Amino acid sequence: MERIGKYELAAMIILFEVGSSSLFQLGAKANRDAWISMLLAFAAGLLLLGMFLYINGQEGRRNFADTLRRHFGRWLGTLVAAAYSLYFAYESMRNVRDFGDLMATTFLTNTPISFIMLVLILLSGYAVYKGVEVFFRTVGILLPLVGFSYILLIVLFFASDVLRTDRILPVLEDGIAPVLKAVPSIVMFPFGQMVVFLIFWQFAQDKSFVPKVSICAYLVTGTILTILNVCNIMILGAPLAGISSLPLLHAVRMMTIGAFMGRIDAFVVMLLFLALFVKATLWYLSSVVVLGQLAKRTDHRAFVAPAGVLIYFASFLEPNYIYHIWIGIEVSTLRIFPWFQIALPAALLLIIAVKKRRSKR
Template sequence: MKGGKALRQQIGKSQLALLIILFLIGSTPLFEFGIKAKQDSWIAMAIAAATGLLLTTIYLFIQRRAPEAGLGELLKIHFGKPIGAALGCVFALWFAYECMRNVRDVGELTSAALLQFTPQWAIMLCILLVAAYTASKGVEVFVRVVQMLFPIAAGSYLIIVFLLFFSGLEKLDQILPIMENGPMPVLKAAFPDLISFPFGQLFVMFVFWSLVNEKKSITKITIWSQGGVSLFLIFMNMLILCVLGPALAGATSLPLLQAVQMIRLANFLERLDVIVTLLLFIGLYVKITALYLASVFVFHSSTGIETRNLLLPIGVVVYAMSFLEPNHTFHIWLGLDVTLKIMPIYQVAIPLIMVVIGVRKRYKKLPASG
């Protein structure tokens, strides 16, 4: 096969489930998102998760109009070829930008907390080369790698949770009192930040849903997978709060690492940083590769350029962009104060416009999916 077809291979429904799970989890449990709400950050996560599921139903509603169409094709269907192609190029660039942010996250977090004497450029180059090589082999290879990584990630999180409880580090009073300052701090922490990341990022699945060989199962698998991830993220958020407390959880760059470093069992089981390192690389590798492939596919469907001719240029652009941010402070500011505020444009506004256009045009003749 040549061009786009070489990478646009079919994936199974179980592979889709694992891809959604690892993509949404990513590196999220390593941090304490929503900490602006202090001890109520888990409530903010729960509200965002529920809203994220509602947003996903909108995505699935759009996908069912043309089950065989990827994101680039869906944009052309709803906005027409010229506007749809232009929007597709914008989305492809945005996926490349998000890919860059994850590459920079690997470099910043690894060099700061784990491998202090390793050059940051080398860390970022290694993770990007691995992702680019996987992307060059196509979606089928990528989802098979995800299948292999899932038991490792699941087992690692189980070990961490077991050891934290067994060590007796958790204190339930750390999450009390509940909503001491009313609901507003919780809502401010949930919207738009926690909607944009991680739940709104499921928008990327528009690229992969069209490749699933059993289209009728997409809705059920997606909802169940996202629901399971939501419960897991809420639980991990609460666990970190119970171990560290809101003050320490908000002050450290990697709260889960800080919690794991507190584990001491029988004076010999300690320094479990390697598990957190493993989870960091697995989560960000899956996210980087998925966004890399998404950028390639959407550029291909929007411009007609063969995917094999896009792999190297996009990789070079992603790596070059990762050096534009001068320091970690700027990286965090750009991510939290700028990027998360822009994300709702493509995660919420564009899909809602597509829903309205679809209702007005009444795409009854498009292929249906269950």
Template sequence: MQQIGKYQMIVMIIMFELGSTTLFELGIKAKQDSWLAILFGALIGFALLWVFVRIQNRAPSLCFAGLLRLHLGRLLGTVVGVLYAVYFAYESMRNIRDFSELTVMTIMQQTPQWIIIVIVAGLALYALSKGALVFFRIVELLFPVVLISYTLLLLFLIITKLPNIHHLLPILEDGIAPVAKAAFPDIISFPFGQIVVFLMFWHHISEKNNTGKTVAMGYMIVSVFLILMNAITMSVLGPELSAVSALPLLEVVQLIRLANIIERLDVVVTLLLYIGLYVKMTLFFMASVLMISSLFKLKNGRVGLVMIILITLMSFTERNNTEHIWIGLVIAVKVFTVFQIQIPLLLLIVGALRGLGKKNGGSAEGEVAIQK
């Protein structure tokens, strides 16, 4: 079995949560308190993370497909597993579409969108053919590039004195209600609830006894970073401009002018977004394929080929970027709480009632359950 190290898992969680998140100014309904909305969402998301880890720890050697059958039985577990595969595939499609829209809006305005989608889909299929461990290692290699780039961007913003703290004031002008409304379910669902996809990969962690500490560390690091980036973007653009901006972070970076030498850093941001979108899209795609392969004992290659064709076709169902964003940030975030909150809570309760994971339960019981 492929073994993923603790550091690799932490890095993947950080890169995954970054993904397409920095494309948007999340929590904008709370205006200058948007960073508080992300903080609130991150805290609720941390509780969800505990639920996911608790479910995994009941049978550390099982992937999510096996955990569903362990908790719900073979038939119902299979049905729910297929629904999760569809959910993962749809999330992958959304990131492919984000990738193509970003490309068309920034550096390749004359390129047909379908060409970009097909190329990115092909890259995801290639990553699947190499396996999850190789993909985790590639992301590990990309992480220093992303870390250094974001650090330099933040440093340049501070040096140029673009952030204006007054744009973040007054804090809680209209009370806590707008913050809570902006956070639930939207921010909890995107990006924090999406970490449910890691239930397909946590059984590969080399030190399974430390799964909770490992994922919590990655989650806390990226949560703090997302809050910081949101606050800085808001402090530069202000609530009014942030609300109407298509790519807020890109507009912030375009304002950087340092000694008439360092400028046009929007290219760097675009490349960082490409990396994040590709990582997120590929991980969702892999999870979808692995779910179907595990449930029906099929080869990853064949399932992956069929799945990537379906994902590519789904990418063309939304007529334009406005519709794509509206569906994602208004409709999907509410529907997907079924997979991110309701079903995991059901599994938590069912497992507690059945005493799963206690003493002689755990992975051994899980292995028996999925073989029946």
């Protein structure tokens, strides 16, 4: 049986959550008050996390597909599990596409995006093939590198004089309404995506550390994301941060430290590379693991190739990056994600709670 330690779990949560979220300016609708929306969504996300943790705590070592089957009934449960698998694959495909476009616009402008995404999917497939334990360990090694880099980046932001506090003032100029309007989409992306750990918590070496480690890691990510969000606004100003396709990269380009630290954007692209890789792979892995659980096989490897092919070709469905982002922000986050991140887990929670009550009586 594969087992993951608490350090690996924390590392995965941090890298996964920071992942693609640092690619976008979250809560751009709230303009310069985006960071307030961030904090509100962060708190709402904590509630969701509590819900996921409760469900997980009730189920012990039972895997996700079996949990669904047990509470939704055999047929409906299977259907829901299959839907989750598909949803995970879709999330993975979104990250693969993000990755492809990031690379094609920054590093490899002459290389076809299909080839870049092929390399990524092969790499992810390799990690997925190696299994849960190996991938979590790999991320455990990456965390110090990525974490150190993000901290360095934030320190550099403060060290160079690009941060201008007047760009986030006045606070709440247009009242609370636009701030609140921006919250739901941030809850769905990235905080609600913690739903994926419903699959992986059961692999923990010792289930007792799961809630504590998960919440701590979640708090760390929320803090990092909020700081980056504020930095983006303070460097670029709300309007530019809102329309820039890669705000973090844009912000980094604005700063110069000494004579030689002028061009660290390649370094930032590498950071985004790692974060997106981790995220795309974890979604891919969860999709494959759920399929394995549905097929009642302990070895999920048979599904690596089919899922990989599906994700790869699905990433070509959208004609261009603009469309991809629009679908992501307008359609997926508000129409698809709530089902899997809120509705279905809430239903599950309700069933579990009712059953528990009945059994007590």
